Amino acid sequence: MAFVTRQFIRSLSSSAALHAAIKHVTIIGGGLMGAGIAQVAASTGHSVVLVDTSEDILKKSAKGIESSLKRVAKKKFAEKPEDGEAFIQKILKNISTSTDAASVVQGTDLVVEAIVENLKVKQDLFGALDKAAPEHTIFASNTSSLPIADIASSTARLDRFGGLHFFNPVPMMKLVEVIKAPGTSQQTFDSLLEFSKALGKHPVSCKDTPGFIVNRLLVPYMLEAVRLHERGHGSKEDIDVAMKLGAGYPMGPFELLDYVGLDTSKFIIDGWHEKDPDNPLFAPSPLLNKLVAEGKLGKKTDVAVSSFI
Ligand SMILES: CC(=O)CC(=O)SCCNC(=O)CCNC(=O)[C@H](O)C(C)(C)COP(=O)(O)OP(=O)(O)OC[C@H]1O[C@@H](n2cnc3c(N)ncnc32)[C@H](O)[C@@H]1OP(=O)(O)O
Numbered sequence: 001m002a003f004v005t006r007q008f009i010r011s012l013s014s015s016a017a018l019h020a021a022i023k024h025v026t027i028i029g030g031g032l033m034g035a036g037i038a039q040v041a042a043s044t045g046h047s048v049v050l051v052d053t054s055e056d057i058l059k060k061s062a063k064g065i066e067s068s069l070k071r072v073a074k075k076k077f078a079e080k081p082e083d084g085e086a087f088i089q090k091i092l093k094n095i096s097t098s099t100d101a102a103s104v105v106q107g108t109d110l111v112v113e114a115i116v117e118n119l120k121v122k123q124d125l126f127g128a129l130d131k132a133a134p135e136h137t138i139f140a141s142n143t144s145s146l147p148i149a150d151i152a153s154s155t156a157r158l159d160r161f162g163g164l165h166f167f168n169p170v171p172m173m174k175l176v177e178v179i180k181a182p183g184t185s186q187q188t189f190d191s192l193l194e195f196s197k198a199l200g201k202h203p204v205s206c207k208d209t210p211g212f213i214v215n216r217l218l219v220p221y222m223l224e225a226v227r228l229h230e231r232g233h234g235s236k237e238d239i240d241v242a243m244k245l246g247a248g249y250p251m252g253p254f255e256l257l258d259y260v261g262l263d264t265s266k267f268i269i270d271g272w273h274e275k276d277p278d279n280p281l282f283a284p285s286p287l288l289n290k291l292v293a294e295g296k297l298g299k300k301t302d303v304a305v306s307s308f309i
């Protein structure tokens with residue numbers, strides 16, 4: 001009995017130690033997702049470094065974080081707006097930026113990658129970071145569709161590598177999918193679950209399967225809406241209205257595609273189609289391909305109205 005109690009106390013204190021360990025977070029990629037993850041991590045008291053390829057992009061990310069925080073503050077301090085600015089500044093103080101990932105990961109507990117949805121680019125990044133980061137640092141990818149095991153294969157820390165899949169817009173969406181790849185250790189997985197909870201999110205456990213849970217259902221649905229429109233069976237506007245009013249979705253599928261980014265959606269579907277070309281759910285869409293080729297990526301390029309909705 002005493003042994004069981006000692007074991008229990010030891011397991012509690014070790015999980016508390018693991019949780020306490022993730023204090024410093026490096027987010028790579030300051031786009032739609034990375035900026036949102038940085039905001040939420042900073043808002044929950046973590047020290048955050050946000051990395052991207054240029055100062056200009058980082059300036060845009062910082063502006064996006066500030067305007068999102070203003071929306072949060074407007075609601076939170078509706079009765080006392082004067083406290084809102086101090087709230088925003090306190091959170092912004094937790095975030096610094098850099099264009100040199102290798103140097104900033106030297107002091108980090110967790111790297112969350114949110115760069116372009118491309119296996120080779122993600123592998124190159126993690127391969128380089130693996131040499132620079134300390135032993136204890138956990139690596140996580142926010143990939144929407146790529147196998148975590150494939151991304152992790154460019155590193156020698158398969159046990160300290162997992163998936164942390166957030167949802168857009170990160171400050172509003174409560175879910176995080178925590179992905180345990182075959183090489184992910186239980187300790188790493190538990191740390192990622194704890195970290196998600198520390199961000200105020202609701203984690204669900206996922207296997208390393210295509211699209212995990214949400215995207216395996218959501219992406220074929222969005223693409224089927226495009227195909228329905230391509231067949232001439234409904235206007236984009238009517239399909240969006242139908243799914244909002246008839247199925248209770250907060251956004252219609254075209255609106256959501258614009259919100260997610262047409263480039264990211266294309267990367268996802270093309271990757272799955274390449275692996276499973278006979279699956280009609282993963283068939284590429286001529287309309288999506290055309291819009292991406294024209295540089296119309298949805299909300300992120302401010303052409304949402306001219307692209308899908
Ligand atoms: C591709 C992948 O790998 C995975 C994915 O992410 S798939 C995409 C998953 N996401 C979704 O499905 C999103 C579906 N949409 C929604 O849930 C909702 O439309 C939404 C939460 C985005 C917005 O809510 P809404 O009520 O429809 O619209 P809206 O009036 O703009 O927002 C309401 C309030 O939410 C808050 N809000 C919305 N977006 C925000 C943001 N980015 N930051 C902070 N606050 C925000 C604000 O308080 C806002 O009020 P204000 O406009 O006064 O600032």
Ligand SMILES: NC(=O)C1=CN([C@@H]2O[C@H](COP(=O)(O)OP(=O)(O)OC[C@H]3O[C@@H](n4cnc5c(N)ncnc54)[C@H](O)[C@@H]3O)[C@@H](O)[C@H]2O)C=CC1
Pocket residue numbers: 028029030031032033034051052053057113114115116117118121125142143144145165166167168259260261264300
């Ligand atoms: N858009 C969405 O709704 C969601 C996207 N994701 C995933 O998150 C990841 C990022 O997606 P978004 O934020 O939408 O993309 P985005 O295009 O908005 O941002 C990507 C950012 O990464 C930067 N970047 C590219 N290569 C880099 C490198 N080597 N080093 C540092 N920065 C680099 C780019 O400059 C850009 O700012 C993708 O893997 C995507 O599949 C996951 C959940 C939802």
